[in-house]
Amino acid sequence: xxxxxxxxxxxxxxxxxxxxxxxxxxxxxxxxxxxxxxxxxxxxxxxxxxxxxxxxxxxxxxxxxxxxxxxxxxxxxxxxxxxxxxxxxxxxxxxxxxxxxxxxxxxxxxxxxxxxxxxxxxxxxxxxxxxxxxxxxxxxxxxxxxxxxxxxxxxxxxxxxxxxxxxxxxxxxxxxxxxxxxxxxxxxxxxxxxxxxxxxxxxxxxxxxxxxxxxxxxxxxxxxxxxxxxxxxxxxxxxxxxxxxxxxxxxxxxxxxxxxxxxxxxxxxxxxxxxxxxxxxxxxxxxxxxxxxxxxxxxxxxxxxxxxxxxxxxxxxxxxxxxxxxxxxxxxxx
Amino acid sequence: xxxxxxxxxxxxxxxxxxxxxxxxxxxxxxxxxxxxxxxxxxxxxxxxxxxxxxxxxxxxxxxxxxxxxxxxxxxxxxxxxxxxxxxxxxxxxxxxxxxxxxxxxxxxxxxxxxxxxxxxxxxxxxxxxxxxxxxxxxxxxxxxxxxxxxxxxxxxxxxxxxxxxxxxxxxxxxxxxxxxxxxxxxxxxxxxxxxxxxxxxxxxxxxxxxxxxxxxxxxxxxxxxxxxxxxxxxxxxxxxxxxxxxxxxxxxxxxxxxxxxxxxxxxxxxxxxxxxxxxxxxxxxxxxxxxxxxxxxxxxxxxxxxxxxx
Numbered sequence: 079x080x081x082x083x084x085x086x087x088x089x090x091x092x093x094x095x096x097x098x099x100x101x102x103x104x105x106x107x108x109x110x111x112x113x114x115x116x117x118x119x120x121x122x123x124x125x126x127x128x129x130x131x132x133x134x135x136x137x138x139x140x141x142x143x144x145x146x147x148x149x150x151x152x153x154x155x156x157x158x159x160x161x162x163x164x165x166x167x168x169x170x171x172x173x174x175x176x177x178x179x180x181x182x183x184x185x186x187x188x189x190x191x192x193x194x195x196x197x198x199x200x201x202x203x204x205x206x207x208x209x210x211x212x213x214x215x216x217x218x219x220x221x222x223x224x225x226x227x228x229x230x231x232x233x234x235x236x237x238x239x240x241x242x243x244x245x246x247x248x249x250x251x252x253x254x255x256x257x258x259x260x261x262x263x264x265x266x267x268x269x270x271x272x273x274x275x276x277x278x279x280x281x282x283x284x285x286x287x288x289x290x291x292x293x294x295x296x297x298x299x300x301x302x303x304x305x306x307x308x309x310x311x312x313x314x315x316x317x318x319x320x321x322x323x324x325x326x327x328x329x330x331x332x333x334x335x336x337x338x339x340x341x342x343x344x345x346x347x348x349x350x351x352x353x354x355x356x357x358x359x360x361x362x363x364x365x366x367x368x369x370x371x372x373x374x375x376x377x378x379x380x381x382x383x384x385x386x387x388x389x390x391x392x393x394x395x396x397x398x399x400x401x402x403x404x405x406x407x408x409x410x411x412x
Numbered sequence: 413x414x415x416x417x418x419x420x421x422x423x424x425x426x427x428x429x430x431x432x433x434x435x436x437x438x439x440x441x442x443x444x445x446x447x448x449x450x451x452x453x454x455x456x457x458x459x460x461x462x463x464x465x466x467x468x469x470x471x472x473x474x475x476x477x478x479x480x481x482x483x484x485x486x487x488x489x490x491x492x493x494x495x496x497x498x499x500x501x502x503x504x505x506x507x508x509x510x511x512x513x514x515x516x517x518x519x520x521x522x523x524x525x526x527x528x529x530x531x532x533x534x535x536x537x538x539x540x541x542x543x544x545x546x547x548x549x550x551x552x553x554x555x556x557x558x559x560x561x562x563x564x565x566x567x568x569x570x571x572x573x574x575x576x577x578x579x580x581x582x583x584x585x586x587x588x589x590x591x592x593x594x595x596x597x598x599x600x601x602x603x604x605x606x607x608x609x610x611x612x613x614x615x616x617x618x619x620x621x622x623x624x625x626x627x628x629x630x631x632x633x634x635x636x637x638x639x640x641x642x643x644x645x646x647x648x649x650x651x652x653x654x655x656x657x658x659x660x661x662x663x664x665x666x667x668x669x670x671x672x673x674x675x676x677x678x679x680x681x682x683x684x685x686x687x688x689x690x691x692x693x694x695x696x697x698x699x700x701x702x703x704x705x706x707x708x709x710x711x712x713x714x715x716x717x718x719x720x721x722x
Contacts, residue, residue, distance in 0.1 A: 114543030
């Protein structure tokens, strides 16, 4: 870090052809190394202090009985205990939150990627105004989450929401559906009656709406790189559109889809904003992230919140590990 | 290709069973997908745009009209009422919701995040891209890990830490948290761009006697300007839209609320009419949409490079 002052003055002489490849000129390499460390160190410090240290601290907090009320008197190392994890694992609320998180992430991710793929394919061939349509598709993703959730809650409101207004008139709903506050409702199709988790499905739909543009963007970029020659050859050989998609386009998209699935899954698994703003975690939609927040702020149970967050991160780490172990090598071969 | 021709011969019959003997699957599919494509595009446009349209619509209609006729999808020129906007912007002292203060807070935090993050990230990205120093690869991996890290896990220790040192409730504390979380993504995006700037240009400048910092300032930064602009917009959007940490840190003091926080807090109260809050939503969303359309091309590249941390 002390190198910071020197760098400004130290002139970096030209490096031998092509930068870091050069093997000669050890002093130049050393000057570069010093400059590099000096330039990166402010970032490194802020990331270490504000991200890495807090994460390590979470681990410590998870093993202490610490409440917000007696925070002032507590030291860094209190009495270590496993009670927080015991509480989490023995409470039915935590397991159901975990199951909800899993369902929410899996279906939200799958739906978002599916819609993104359909959108990317539909907008593949150029037409007038395509640029504008593409930009419009990205709006749900860039719009402020608070405004988007507020528009949705108003739209779906049982009292004056536009969805229930037209649903009861045009679609023949018997009564307004409380999309966001009803745990489950009965739907009968062909005489069979199913219990459907209404609120959970609604937040999954919202998640798909909000994040499909992300998949759309990546898949569009990948589609542009698909060479036209292969498809033309297949067409000459008489392959129809579905066959060209199935045997030529899709295999080329699969690695991108795999990466998207992992990224979206990670983010959906941890997502807090969407569900907190839509339902507040009520009506069977409490995911672990919301549960962590409620434990921290409503109950003031720091240790409990840290333990839950840690379990969440550990599960995520297992999933990512599984992915890297099972899927990544296969992906390289394609 | 062998696999392909086999597929053509034995491919499954299309859903609509061929009525005539010489059913042409290719022609059928071409027609089907031509229609489906238009249907899909129209449907997707409706689904993506309708919530925003509805937001604007409600913000312009008076509350009593909305309650009378909640299904109206159009606002007549005679019905347009800007009262909601006046009410949401006016300070609480005169019966409004004080969104002007919230907007100022958001602007301070977002612009501060842009300036500070770039100040950290530009030299950092240059170093990671160009200079071979000890631990360079490890640092890149660390930043990627930070980027993928769940922010809810950080919420607990940061909340405790800021409570302890008494920075909770200050915009500066929030700013530092934002910078620390965005800087990793920012470096990642900028590094990709610096990688594309030819080294030969920098070497030419070095031969002419330019110092390392001089090269950075005179050659690399001007060349990377488009990427820097995109990055700045990206940071601005993240900071403007951020909700979790604003909620954790600022909730107690109404004068410090950001727009996102203000809107979410007021949305829970019964006394404030929905139309007024819709006007608030439009006000939160409008700067982002304006920025987005002004810089769509720049941004889509940025969004693919690094997405949604914040």
